[in-house]
Amino acid sequence: MAIGWLTVLKLVPWGDVIENAPKVASGAKKLWNNVGKKPDAPPETLAPVPGMPGDVPDPVAALQAEVLQLQGAVAQLHQQMLESSALIGSLAEQNTQLIARVEVNRKRVLGLAIAVVMLLGVVVSKLI
Template structure:
């Protein structure tokens, strides 16, 4: 199972992901600013508007009640949209931070790899010298 994950991670174009991270974060911030700035629409919602109207009323009263219910639904959906865009902005910021940390870790792993390769070469040379003396 670990081999499958390694194949997937190797297939990811990390340079493109790292290059696109700031654009994703900026786009999410713009979305949050756009949606957050608008505010929730004022629907004038009250409990009487949500209650079903009796059938005996004329068509205009039923239509008005239906419109008020739709306004309430739109206001609720707008609130959900604001929450979703805030979440997207937070996730984009976390993604940018994660990518920066992964890039730093990749650099540290390269340094450790170079040190390990140097130690391996030094060990091999030492072994060759010891065997040459005996």
Template sequence: MAAGWWKVLKTVPWSEVIHAAPQVATGARRLWDTVARRSGTMPPPGPIIDEIEPQEDVFGIVMARLDKNETTVGELRGQMLSASEIIANLADQNAQLIAKMDVIRTRMLWLGVATGVSSVLALVALALVAART
């Protein structure tokens, strides 16, 4: 099972992911700002026309549907606002994760170089000891 994940992780172009992470975070933040701004400027749901009394049953049905639709739109707007906030938070966390992965990748590179240098030095020391005996 782990081998399958390892193959998937090896095929991901990490350099492109790392370079695209700030753009993803910026786009998510822009989405959050746009949704927050739009939902703040919309009028609250409520009856549009208060002065007119329904004269017919059809008009009452239409007004009831209109009120129901406005309530539904308000609820959907709230859900969209919370979803865009979650998306923005996930994008920020993703950017932080990518930055940390880049730091870890750099550390692993330096660790590999240090291990290689130590191995070469150990082999040279072994060769010198073997040559003196």
């Protein structure tokens, strides 16, 4: 049964959508602050190791520093992934609730349409 978009929008429980909107907005804002506004970290310059001739950086120390930097980046990405998953879960739950409400409202409208047709039949039969 094809329902027009306007009809679907009329059936949406806007009270629930408005009630849950602050949660979604705060989650989206938190996600955006963590992901979108962070500038890329500038590459770290290798500091010379004391006692090395010609101020040549120690390759082992440089690799260790890079590993630590990459571990920090992985930890940040993992945290962002968890926050994104929580936001997506919240949106999915709201979507499920909206679909359930749309189905209930569709059944109610169908029942009301049948009642109106029956009442129209009664009114027409009384007038004739």
